[in-house]
Amino acid sequence: MPIRSDAERRWVELEFVVPGTPEQVWRAIATGPGISAWFAPTTAEERVGGKIEFTFSAGVTSSGTITAWEPPTRLAYEEHGWSGNAPPLASEFVISSRSGDRCVVRLVHSLFSTSDSWDDEIEGFESGWPGFFQVLRLYLRHFADQNAAATGAMSAYPGTHAEAWKQLATALGVFGPNVGERRSAPAGAPPLAGTIEHVRQSDETCEVLLRLDQPAQGIALIGSYRWEDKARVAASLFFYGDRATEIAAEHEPRWRAWLEARFPANAAQKANA
Template sequence: MSQEFEIVREFEVDVPPEQVWEAITHGTGGYLWPMDPPEPREGGQGPFGSTVTAWDPPHRYTNRSEDVGFPTQSLNQLDYTIEPRDGGRRSWVRYVHSGIFTDDWNNQYDGASKHTNFYLHTLCEYLTHFAPRPVTFTQLQGPEGSRTPRALAAAARALGLADDAAAGAKVTVRGPGGQDLDAVLDYRNPYFIGLRTDHALVRFFGRGNWGAPLGISVHDFAPDADAGAEGAAWQGWLDAVFSRP
């Protein structure tokens, strides 16, 4: 049965509104995934065939799509309101994701809500530590064996993360090829893990609770980053983790 949904989040970040605006309209690869910037006017074309319904830089941006392309959703809208704080040195952001889920409402809402928290946290990490550096983006998906709620815990063990390692801890993890990576564990819950190194954000998505394989995205801000080599290395890591007995 079709039913409307609305996910609302508010947060502050220590950058001016102009930097938040740049990130949500042009710098999306730094924290989400690369996408074409919206046409800068009301009525213009937004990402994935959406329509820009509000355009007031750097304060308000909304896009709306009535042809989402997913069998479980018929309407999608993203709305951002940005206000200056502390004389423009900080920003207050209100984010509203709304629309209509057409099937499996509880599961769809649960996944969208938890993903929202992680994506917005990653946006703040990007703005605070890396923006406006150019990014090399890589996205990977685990094999069928990672399509389970236990997949994220398996990835954590492969990384060498202690069970009691919590967000904010400095850690050394085992990356591709057994390489040690020094990082800050910037996010951790039963669904997602976020690592921040000196030059990258590495995100682990435990999507088995929603019937999907584990995913990894790497947002690398090093000037010599190689998406192909990085993708192959992390894909090999993923495949090895989930091919083990």
């Protein structure tokens, strides 16, 4: 959707349908364990005025203050300093129930500025969420309320987005994917095998979503993304069950080492020099 604006702010809206009751969906999008099951490791103080903090690849964190806490229908929080000297960013999730144990979730990102200087960042929110929404759908359909742990890795690629995707997908055995196929990573890659559940390919983003059976029950989101005139590659993995935390801790260093070896950060830095 296009960026909207008024006299105080600029914003984007996204709306998506997920399986589950309002209570199940609320636990998934408004609690630390729930968000950690499909987005990024998260802690949340479940109250107005409480802190919410997301931890991304390479230990990068973003934190905010919860401004609305209305179970099971509405969560809002506001982040300051989320990108250099950017103005405050407000995020709001609203859950509406539908028939057949489904819910519609409406997400609004609002930037308190009338300047278009941050429009690229706002558009980045809009293009970045759909892959994780697919993870959320799969989580609610197959793993809802199970113990969960997230891990993954990200790196930069100095070439084009198309080149980055071909290298990443080929190395992990998911190039040329079709929904319903079972794929597995070749020797030399981290353990990865499962059924392809979703494919997204465009000039901006290429992603494959797998429901894993190896190295454990879970979900993997493998993707490359256009980043300025270069690209980024990323693997986000979510494990479920009693040993989820142990499995995530075991595999995180493997993924970081493998991705850094295939896509070294210093290569991208040299390309920027």
